[in-house]
Amino acid sequence: MELADRAVGFILSVISISIFTYYTFWVIILPFVDTDHFIHKYFLPREFAILIPIFAGVTLLSLLCIFIGIVMLKSKKKKA
């Protein structure tokens, strides 16, 4: 159990660090690199830098709302 927790924590840390590094490269450093540089092949167009976070945030918010709704429905059913 403890080992699984540790593994999950390690995976979460790695994911967050990699997302941060990739996004920093994408948004902060790439505008200062020439457009025909080969590194541009590894990144999506700039519009996706806005679209993906907003899409992820909206999805997260919707899932949170669904979860809260399910929990409220369950608690009401238990009370009745």
Next chain:
Amino acid sequence: MKHIIKILSLLVAITAFWIGLLETSVVPRSNAWLLPIYLIVSLGCYGLLMVGVGLMRFPTCPQEAGLLQKDIAEAKEFLKQQGVDVGCD
């Protein structure tokens, strides 16, 4: 109260920096628009990293757990001797 002043001043500084970046157009405008979203993403990454680190070095003390279980058993024995119902074992 002190914390909120610190956070607010940081926010104001970032906003001023962002507006300056937008107005002076050192970088193209479409890139300057990305700064708030970049900040939100980095905040999310920071939160995820803190959760991961907290999970990784979650303090457990198995010795103390064993001692506590022993204490519980001792207390149940004592209460049973006194005739107190302690429920299931």
